[in-house]
Amino acid sequence: MRHLIIMSLGVAIAAPAVAAPQIGAPAPTFTARDSNGKVVSLAQFRGKTVVLEWNNPGCPFVKKHYESANMQKTQRAALAQGAVWLTVNSGAPGKQGHVDGAAANALVKTAGAAPTAYILDPTGAVGKAYAASTTPHMYIVDGRGILTYKGGIDDKPTANRADIASARNHVLAALADMKAGRKLAMADTRSYGCSVKYAG
Numbered sequence: 001m002r003h004l005i006i007m008s009l010g011v012a013i014a015a016p017a018v019a020a021p022q023i024g025a026p027a028p029t030f031t032a033r034d035s036n037g038k039v040v041s042l043a044q045f046r047g048k049t050v051v052l053e054w055n056n057p058g059c060p061f062v063k064k065h066y067e068s069a070n071m072q073k074t075q076r077a078a079l080a081q082g083a084v085w086l087t088v089n090s091g092a093p094g095k096q097g098h099v100d101g102a103a104a105n106a107l108v109k110t111a112g113a114a115p116t117a118y119i120l121d122p123t124g125a126v127g128k129a130y131a132a133s134t135t136p137h138m139y140i141v142d143g144r145g146i147l148t149y150k151g152g153i154d155d156k157p158t159a160n161r162a163d164i165a166s167a168r169n170h171v172l173a174a175l176a177d178m179k180a181g182r183k184l185a186m187a188d189t190r191s192y193g194c195s196v197k198y199a200g
Helices: 002-009 060-067 070-080 101-111 125-129 161-166 170-179
Strands: 031-034 039-041 050-054 084-089 117-120 138-141 147-151
Touching: 031 117, 050 070, 060 070, 060 161, 070 084, 070 170, 101 117, 138 170, 147 170
Parallel strands: 050 084, 084 117
Antiparallel strands: 031 039, 050 138, 138 147
16 A cells, blocks of 8 residues: 555656757757647747746645745746746646646635746646646756756655755755856756656
8 A cells, every 4th residue: 555655656657758958968849838728838938948848736845845835936046046847737738737727827816826827738748748747847948948956845755744944945955056157066966756647
């Protein structure tokens, strides 16, 4: 039973069966609609750092970071540095975490979140292009369109909010390195969370 519970929370997860994008290579381009029905593309943010966050509001690991306001603080810190923050939901219709535009907007408002846009990806096209396997799963694309970071939000792969205080926030550390013109100390880390609920 304990094993089944762990699997249901997504601690042990297989990545999508596509080649994962590589650090230092161009990030996969995409065009999708956000929660307001607006077309959003990665290309439109050329010249700016873009943070991608895979989201499933029903996932205990996502709740850890939102109910503690850790994700919102990370979003605002990134935005303060001039970055763009795109929250992506690749949950398929009928599966945990899937939302429509109205529900996504309500979630953002209730959580006090600050994404530049909340992207709806019900077909999983964007998620599979990035080989996003968990919620959350984080990526950073620099102003040239190059993937500079991929992995977890931090180094504490638990659903326990108490662990946040002692965690290394990989996203903020990566952004700090980028701002200072340094090579990222950690560019490719282990993501953790619930499995992305793709269609099929």
